[in-house]
Amino acid sequence: MPRALAPAPAPEENHSQVVKAQLQLREMILAGEMAAGERISELVLAERLGISRTPIRAALMRLEQEGMLEATAGGRGYRVRVLSEADVSDAIELRGTLEGLAARMAAERGAEAPLLARAERCLDAIDRVLDAAGWGDEAFSRYVALNSEFHDILLDMSGSSFMQRELERVKRLPFASPSGFVVARSESPRAHRSLLLAQEQHRAVLEAIEHREGARAEALMKEHSRIARRNLREAMRSPETAGVPGAQLIRAGR
Incomplete structure (x- = not known):
């Protein structure tokens, strides 16, 4: 028999993970753990924070809106913004x-x-x-x-x-x-x-x-x-x- 799929996370859980990732990433940037101009790897961050890539991606989008990150050429990722x-x-x-x-x-x-x-x-x-x-x-x-x-x-x-x-x-x-x-x-x-x-x-x-x-x-x-x-x-x-x-x-x- 095919294995039953795990239930999808509730919207509240998704939101909580995004906020958690956003706060942790902001702290890492301000603490200098990510250098100005450094390219961000979703996979590396997901492994480091123990959070799936979907909320990591949403958190990165929010940090771009805050001005902490900027999109790389071609829009395929982000890097730490130099202000x-x-x-x-x-x-x-x-x-x-x-x-x-x-x-x-x-x-x-x-x-x-x-x-x-x-x-x-x-x-x-x-x-x-x-x-x-x-x-x-x-x-x-x-x-x-x-x-x-x-x-x-x-x-x-x-x-x-x-x-x-x-x-x-x-x-x-x-x-x-x-x-x-x-x-x-x-x-x-x-x-x-x-x-x-x-x-x-x-x-x-x-x-x-x-x-x-x-x-x-x-x-x-x-x-x-x-x-x-x-x-x-x-x-x-x-x-x-x-x-x-x-x-x-x-x-x-x-």
Whole structure:
């Protein structure tokens, strides 16, 4: 008798495997396990990750959409993309522009009281992290998590599902997330000063939203993204750049 075929994986299982592969591959690229310009082998990745080639192929397509990979000549595969400093700067500016619009919408439409309270608690937690003695990598990691949370709350305040989808898409671009390229060395005095300035801007943006000052909130968020762009320029010219995850993917200039 012919052997019975195994049941096809459920759609949820397929989706889970694609997401798992996507996250693992992104981490490998940023960790330098795949060199800039290196061609990607679906078969090798499938064996290495223990995942079938179908979700690997879907994950590679998603990473191309994020800008981490590019199709090879003839469209028969992918290679790790080499990003210019200008590419990354443009992605950060795009994120800042959209966040500025989201802040304006939050101010003009009126943010809900529970969201304002959550944002205030988040900023209080950031203050405690920045004021703590013994600033270093552990405190920096805590800051990164809280910073991401605050930016997510601001996005929720906009009340726009369309804006949320677009900003989530932009934040997946290489180094375009709010903490995607902050500083090369988290324990340096310069890094700490930069984060203190960013926190002052957080407070100012929240105040503008509470007072329904849409234009001010938008301008502050656009200015806020310039910190990340400045840090990018400084890090690319620093010998400490090698310590930044994914820095090997970026070349100076255009």
